[in-house]
Amino acid sequence: MQAGVSAPGRATIAERTLRTDRWWQAPLLTSVLLSIWVLYALVRTVSQRAYFAAPEHYLSPFTSPCVTASCPPAARDFGTWFGHFPPFIPLALITLPFLLGFRLTCYYYRRAYYRAFWQSPPACGVAEPHSKYTGETRFPLILQNLHRYFFLAAGVISLVNTWDVVQAFRPEGHTFGFGLGTLIMLVNVVLLWMYTVSCHSCRHIVGGRLRNFSRHPLRYKAWTVVSKLNAKHMQLAWVTLLTLMLTDAYIALVSSGAISDPRFYN
Amino acid sequence: MSYDAQFRVWRGDDEGGDLVDYTVEVNEGEVVLDIIHRLQATQAGDLAVRWNCKAGKCGSCSAEINGRPRLMCMTRMSTFAENETITVTPLRAFPVMKDLVTDVSFNYKKAQQVPAFAPPPGLEPGEYRLAQIDVERPQEFRKCIECFLCQDVCHVVRDHEENKESFSGPRFLMRIAELDMHPLDALDRQHTAQEEHGLGMCNITKCCTEVCPEHIKITDNALIPLKERVVDRKYDPVVWLGNKIRRRPS
Numbered sequence: 001m002q003a004g005v006s007a008p009g010r011a012t013i014a015e016r017t018l019r020t021d022r023w024w025q026a027p028l029l030t031s032v033l034l035s036i037w038v039l040y041a042l043v044r045t046v047s048q049r050a051y052f053a054a055p056e057h058y059l060s061p062f063t064s065p066c067v068t069a070s071c072p073p074a075a076r077d078f079g080t081w082f083g084h085f086p087p088f089i090p091l092a093l094i095t096l097p098f099l100l101g102f103r104l105t106c107y108y109y110r111r112a113y114y115r116a117f118w119q120s121p122p123a124c125g126v127a128e129p130h131s132k133y134t135g136e137t138r139f140p141l142i143l144q145n146l147h148r149y150f151f152l153a154a155g156v157i158s159l160v161n162t163w164d165v166v167q168a169f170r171p172e173g174h175t176f177g178f179g180l181g182t183l184i185m186l187v188n189v190v191l192l193w194m195y196t197v198s199c200h201s202c203r204h205i206v207g208g209r210l211r212n213f214s215r216h217p218l219r220y221k222a223w224t225v226v227s228k229l230n231a232k233h234m235q236l237a238w239v240t241l242l243t244l245m246l247t248d249a250y251i252a253l254v255s256s257g258a259i260s261d262p263r264f265y266n
Numbered sequence: 267m268s269y270d271a272q273f274r275v276w277r278g279d280d281e282g283g284d285l286v287d288y289t290v291e292v293n294e295g296e297v298v299l300d301i302i303h304r305l306q307a308t309q310a311g312d313l314a315v316r317w318n319c320k321a322g323k324c325g326s327c328s329a330e331i332n333g334r335p336r337l338m339c340m341t342r343m344s345t346f347a348e349n350e351t352i353t354v355t356p357l358r359a360f361p362v363m364k365d366l367v368t369d370v371s372f373n374y375k376k377a378q379q380v381p382a383f384a385p386p387p388g389l390e391p392g393e394y395r396l397a398q399i400d401v402e403r404p405q406e407f408r409k410c411i412e413c414f415l416c417q418d419v420c421h422v423v424r425d426h427e428e429n430k431e432s433f434s435g436p437r438f439l440m441r442i443a444e445l446d447m448h449p450l451d452a453l454d455r456q457h458t459a460q461e462e463h464g465l466g467m468c469n470i471t472k473c474c475t476e477v478c479p480e481h482i483k484i485t486d487n488a489l490i491p492l493k494e495r496v497v498d499r500k501y502d503p504v505v506w507l508g509n510k511i512r513r514r515p516s
Contacts, residue, residue: 007427009361011368012282018333018353107470107490114469121421124473125333133426135467142466145501148494200486204494211449214397230486 004127016127023123030116037241045090050252055172056261058181059164060248061188063091077167078160095160098153105147107200108237148201158196161189177266184250188243195236198229268293269348273301275313276355279364285353286310292343298354299327299338302366314365322479325413329366330355335415335477359417359424372423373414376434379462380441386452400449407444407488409480410437416474416484422467433464436474436484443488446495456499459492468493 005013017023044051044062051063052075059066059075067081068091081094090096103109114120121128136144168182196202207223210216229236253259271292274285290305299317306313318324320339327338332353346352360368385394417435418424434442442463446455459465470493474484482488498505 004425004427005358009280009369010358011276011356011362012278012284013276013355013358018330018355020332020350020353110469111471114471120469121425121471121473124419124476125330125335128421128425130425133422133429133467135422135464135469137464137466141469145493145497148497148502200490201494204491208491209495209498211400211447212397213399213403220399 017123017125019123019125023126027116027119027122030112033238033241034113034116037245040245044248044252045092045096046088048085048087048089048091050255051091051248053181053251053255053261056179056181056254057167057171058185058251058254058261059167060251061161061164061185061192061244062096062248064164065095065160066091067094074172077163095157098150099157101146102150102154102196103237105144105150106233106237107147108234110144112237147199148205151196151199151201151205154196154199158189158192161192165189171266174266177263179261179263181250181254181261183264184243184247188240188247191236191240191243194229195233195240197226198233198236200230200233202226203230271301271343271346271348272351273305274351274353275302275305275310275366277310277313277365278362280362283362283365285355292348294344296343297339298329298331298336298341298343298352301343301352302338302354314363314367316367323411325411325479328357328413328415328418330358330418335419337413337415337479340479357414357418359420360414370414370417372430373412373417373435373437376438376463377441379434380438380445381453383445383448383451384453385450389450394450396449403487404444404447406482407440409482410440411480412437413479415477415479419473419477420468421471421473422464422469429464429467433467436468436489439463439465439468439492440482440484440488443492446492456492456495460496460500465489465492465496 041062048070051060052058052066052072054072054074057074065078066075067078068085069080069083070085070091085091085093115122119128120130120133136142165182165185168185169176169178171177203223203226206226207213207216207219210219213220213223254261269292270289273288273290275288277283277286288305288309290301292301299320302313302315306315316326317339318326322337322340325337328335329338330336331338331341335357338354354366356362356366356368360370360372363369414437417437420435422433423430423435439459442455442459445451445453468489470485470490472485475486478484
């Protein structure tokens with residue numbers, strides 16, 4: 001059988017699409033931005049360099065929690081669980097797979113990369129190039145159904161990130177103090193929480209799975225709040241990629257001595 | 267202000283056809299359907315077009331305008347430049363009958379496969395009692411005018427004719443979600459959504475939401491919640507265990 005819009009019986013139109021707008025812009029931009037981010041994260045996590053600024057107690061979110069003997073002792077807020085890591089192994093090896101899993105199975109990112117990389121479809125009303133399609137019914141895409149477990153793991157990791165911010169308010173030699181880096185980390189962690197809580201699985205868990213909201217008023221209220229955040233899930237997905245990158249880059253600059261952190265208190 | 271617009275309209279039937287060029291007068295405030303009617307009245311008397319309410323409520327005049335699934339009666343001519351050529355074709359996911367009219371019976375067959383609302387045993391019509399907050403969520407889906415633009419744009423069937431057998435499309439998965447969220451519906455919708463209506467085929471790329479003339483958040487409010495409900499049933503051992511232990515209705 002001839003596939004898709006050329007199937008027998010349908011209007012005979014040779015073009016893949018008759019759209020006249022720049023439909024290719026969005027998938028192109030998505031693929032470029034996601035590729036840049038992945039490349040940056042890869043370089044930063046495998047380099048094992050400039051991820052901790054000891055005097056200010058700034059720990060990069062890409063390296064948190066730092067629980068190996070390769071980390072400076074001051075960065076090991078949660079203890080030393082492993083020995084020295086060989087080069088090129090990310091120091092946050094225990095959390096990165098979960099964070100990656102959370103973003104990979106996220107309902108928004110799925111839409112983004114199915115369109116941008118797999119072109120299934122590249123844009124609405126534009127024929128995809130594949131002759132066969134089974135969606136998320138088979139391995140490995142059936143694993144997208146594990147999203148809720150990655151969400152729970154991401155919640156725990158957000159707690160770790162929050163603790164990192166608390167520590168950034170307690171710089172070396174002071175009980176309290178903060179600088180520009182502390183505020184950047186704070187904004188980053190607030191947005192990370194918003195992204196995590198706005199997740200579709202979270203929306204389902206807090207109340208979406210109910211049939212009778214009237215019997216569960218507190219869960220209904222929670223569902224209403226999460227639903228409002230959920231409407232901004234796409235924006236939060238992009239903004240948190242940016243803030244993660246900026247936070248890490250800022251800490252790298254401070255840690256390497258390229259810039260000094262402006263201090264507002266202490 | 268009037269001007270002459272360049273139109274390309276698909277003319278033909280299930281044996282074949284082509285895009286035909288026309289120059290048609292356009293007046294201020296008109297929509298694409300007005301122009302198609304003028305074309306029919308002045309130059310192409312045998313042009314087939316399905317329409318009814320001209321108010322975006324009957325869902326009859328669905329077509330593809332410059333490659334995008336739209337209602338012709340809700341597409342204002344003022345959104346196009348005067349020198350722009352406007353292409354109008356029938357829906358490309360369904361068999362064509364003549365010119366802009368397609369055979370949408372695929373949708374009626376799928377509709378028949380979704381069992382109607384079924385109250386619990388012992389509850390008679392007139393005895394249903396529902397709280398407003400319980401019906402607000404499924405009520406959003408009742409705005410659907412069955413224009414089938416979402417069915418047309420969904421790449422699962424648009425680009426893969428062979429999937430029509432196993433995939434019901436966003437409109438009917440939304441109908442299943444609506445019934446599954448209904449506090450009094452007694453049928454098992456989650457199992458059939460996945461096994462019989464092909465929910466797993468949906469990869470949530472949101473084209474159905476993009477084209478919906480009623481602005482129903484089909485993906486976020488119907489398809490993804492339904493997917494999560496199916497995960498509860500099929501892929502989440504913790505929920506399964508919890509339901510076994512508590513046996514409490516949600």
